[in-house]
Amino acid sequence: MSKIFSGWLLAPSASTYGPSIDHLYNLVLLITGVLFVLTEATLVYFALRYRAKPGQKAFYSHGSTKAEMIWTAVPAAILVALGIMSQNLWAKLRQPSHFPQPAITVQVMAEQWLWHFKYQGPDGEVEVQNDFHIPVGTNVLFVLNAQDVIHGFYLPDMRVNQDAVPGVTSTVWVQSDKPGQYDLRCTQFCGTNHYQMKGTLTVESPEEFQAWLKGAKAAAF
Numbered sequence: 001m002s003k004i005f006s007g008w009l010l011a012p013s014a015s016t017y018g019p020s021i022d023h024l025y026n027l028v029l030l031i032t033g034v035l036f037v038l039t040e041a042t043l044v045y046f047a048l049r050y051r052a053k054p055g056q057k058a059f060y061s062h063g064s065t066k067a068e069m070i071w072t073a074v075p076a077a078i079l080v081a082l083g084i085m086s087q088n089l090w091a092k093l094r095q096p097s098h099f100p101q102p103a104i105t106v107q108v109m110a111e112q113w114l115w116h117f118k119y120q121g122p123d124g125e126v127e128v129q130n131d132f133h134i135p136v137g138t139n140v141l142f143v144l145n146a147q148d149v150i151h152g153f154y155l156p157d158m159r160v161n162q163d164a165v166p167g168v169t170s171t172v173w174v175q176s177d178k179p180g181q182y183d184l185r186c187t188q189f190c191g192t193n194h195y196q197m198k199g200t201l202t203v204e205s206p207e208e209f210q211a212w213l214k215g216a217k218a219a220a221f
């Protein structure tokens, strides 16, 4: 099944919490997919079954309280169940008081139309643009801000999407379990060159990461 849709779906997750998000996503997709097919099939059936026929008088209905109660209560129960199921994950990902202790904090500044990343290196601050690195298996906290308009910090492989809003500090964390290179995209239409606002995240071993940080520091001078 997943092979058929592989071109349409997100790439396999590369963050530790990605599979939990994907699980919820697939569950919601399954529920809404089944209900969509059932609803459309019923619609087509009724349209054919009760279509106008010569000599047949139209039938007027006041509705059915029982049917309305069922189709209100069932979706409400599903929504509440999904809400309860996702509560822990939501808190872990969206409530800073539930975030794990970060080993590295990266300041991110979004600007029309590029990304600035500031790291606290062993000997002072290191700043890079668009291409940034994190070590594998490490909790990394991103502290987001924007200089001009609203931008969207989107790491599809990490299942991270957080707006960067001028005057507001937003935080998001990630721990990647798969070394590799991943896309960074801006998901807010932030001006004429919005399409250019992209970068690359490299996930690598802690040793490679430290070497990169040193190199970036040396290149800044």
Ligand SMILES: [Cu+2]
Pocket (backbone or CB within 6 Å): 110, 113, 150, 151, 152, 186, 187, 188, 189, 190, 194, 197
């Ligand atoms: Cu942008």
